[in-house]
Amino acid sequence: MVAHAADAIPQRSRVWAYIARWLLTTNHKEIGTLYLWLSFTLFFIAGAMAMVIRLELFQPGIQFAEPLFYNQMVTMHGLIMVFGVVMPGFVGLANWQIPLMIGAPDMALPRLNNFSFWILPFAFTLLLSSLFMEGGAPNFGWTFYAPLSTTYGPPSTDFFIFGVHMMGISSVLGAINIIVTIFNLRTPGMTLMKMPLFVWTWLITAFLLIMVMPVLAGVVTMVLTDRHFGTSFFSAAGGGDPVMFQHIFWFFGHPEVYILILPGFGIASQIIPTFARKKLFGYHSMVYATAAIAFLSFIVWGHHMFATGMPLAAELFFMYATMLIAVPTGVKVFNWVATMWRGSMTFETPMLFAIGFVILFTIGGFSGLMLALVPADFQYQDTFFVVAHFHYVLYPGAIFGTMAATYYWLPKWTGHMYDERLGKIHFWTAVVAVNLTFFPMHFTGLAGMPRRIVDYSLQFADFNMVSSIGAGLLGLTQVLFLYIVIKTIRGGEKASTRVWEGAEGLEWTVPSPAPHHTFETPPQFPPIMQRDGR
């Protein structure tokens, strides 16, 4: 007994040491890992909510979810996917990769980095806890339009507001850290126009974050004061305007959707040249196009609001500005194709996901162009056509981008090659499932099915069933992805320093797995690449 008790003490202190290590770490690689695991965990939670939604929509009638619960699922699915999955996923990639790609020893502000991560688990615990509260979780859609979220919001709305504030603080701190790191810690010789595109897109994303997250904080605060402190920002009865909510929200919201996609552009721009074994076509125009998209994202918010009774002049302005986004986006797509053109391509899993990203994102871009035309938007607005559109840009865009990046850099992070055969199975099932889930939504939308409805008329039944079957398959592919990642962490073929034959850049000059501390002295740039990649 005595011996046993004596053994237990070091055991317990080892556990504490382990917890303390992850709680107090200031290492960019460990924090990157934390972000990625948080994102992955929330991906399963928000994905499970999507399963509830698709299960309920499998057939007409009410089967699994009462209307109020359904609305909670729709809301939480959107909020968590946007703020809990895509954003932390990209921040995790930034944490791991930006110091490695610019030859920095760590992020510029390591303690701030720790703090900005550790806010998030608490923010999402707070948000998720609202599911178990009296009156249920927020049920007004992730866009929380007033007065549904103000006068009519459930009591848990206040927890949602506080959660959003915490996420906003985390994002702004993370963005500051990324900007400071990129501006100050680049290795000598790496001028701004020699930075890898992933770094460029994240720099621009970080500026977008700093500009719009305070706007979101402002609008949730106005909702809070409307709810509890007698203000009437969004209530006509007190001289306010519910439509002003939408203006402020979408002034945040539209740059936000570019926050969710620009790092994906950067990832595709890293991966495609590697596997085409050819330099990225039009590096300069890629940078300018990204900056142009970021600028335009601030002057198109009104296209979310064409049915709110906007004056003609405003409708025309927002229509033209929105159509203009197609130009820099087109430049990017053309550049990717030109990079592939006359290259010498192989199709490992990261390349497959990157090509899937380009094609399916472009389809989402096409429907975005169609949505820009105001007269047609009167028919598309608030239907499943819109749901199809933004899932095409976000799933094969942001999520495929993150998966491509994971396969691409996982050997560098873990020191092991992932299972190529399983990776390919993952890609092909995901592509089939994504299209099976989201393509029929174009048809139900055009036929007149509004979004965010728990039950629908019989004419929409067939395509909804197809979507639900696709969604089930899509859910299963994520389990496979989890398995592949864990398998790679635990072992596998040893990865070389360069990992990929055609890979260029500083991150491929450090050993695999990347040591705890890298680039303690600034590396030479441009680097001399070893010839050991696959």
Add this chain to the structure above:
Amino acid sequence: MTSIASTLKSGLVFLVLWGTSRAAFAAALDLREGVTDMSQRIQALHHMSLWVCVVMGVIVFGAMFYSIFAHRRSKHPQPADFHESTAVEVVWTVIPVLILVGMAVPATTTLIEIEDNSDADLTVLITASQWKWHYQYLEADIGYYSKLATPTEQIENRAPKGENYLLEVDNPLVLPTNKKIRFLTASNDVIHSWWVPDFAVKQDAIPGFINEAWTRIPTPGLYRGQCAELCGKDHAYMPVVVEVRPEAEFDKWIAGQRLARELASGQAVADRNKTWTMAELMQIGEQVFLTHCATCHEPNGVGQGTTYPALAGGKIPTGPLEAHIDRVMNGKAGTEMQAWAPQLSDRELAAVITYERNAWGNATADLIQPRTIYAAR
């Protein structure tokens, strides 16, 4: 299982339709053509932008797939090393701009017409509330509520679903053919959106503000749509049904509505003068309750959590009568409990309050007469 089979079957049907009838195929996959000039022009705009996208897609993805095929390592082992060309970049910036201008021109002319709300022949004020529409004919001074008519049994899968499941209402909006009809939209609570795809009219109904839209419908018929903006729990159960009649029939219908209003006010006087029995009021009250109240408070009055309080044994239905009458007639500000005084007759209000005070073990034995309600108005 049968519906999975039916999905497969309709998949086959699509393939067959592809070969036989383009119209039927388009009906399943395409934007609705609708019946108005505007809806058809919008469909043409939709087709134009869709084809631009398809052509661009074929060119871009065609180049990409050719490259994937011809420039893979096994066929093309030595990569080229070009990586910029100002001329090419300028070309693929300028050409999209020209295409966009070509798309913007018809979109702009159509939009300018859509926004021309002048010279209407008839104006209907559409006031939304959770979860029904109120239609007010401003010139004729007639108004009524329109709400979902699909029985709960169908929604809860206890009865087979009808042909117009969730797209049927008790009182459709009646409109004449070939008149320029102006819609004014407003809301009593949250934002709703009034949408009829066949007219290509979708306009948000915003509390405190009035929006405008218009249509001109050439063909009589029944047209169905839905609320398009998330408006709370029963957002899915807020259909729009419009019945379009030839002008002469429409005028007759207006006259009939006016007559009905006179009769109703005569009925109201008769209701007030009569002294009703408990059995009569309980019977009417149960009907009113199931139609209007049960969606939130549940058919057996148990409610749903704190959002929709229980009425069985509830504080209000078993408390002072005056407070109960006040709550039912005037609602509770800031909640989904609406003011029912403008929506129900004295008889219906008296009956439903009587019912709530005496059903599900609420044994107050209070009997409320329509004249009490009349006095409280």
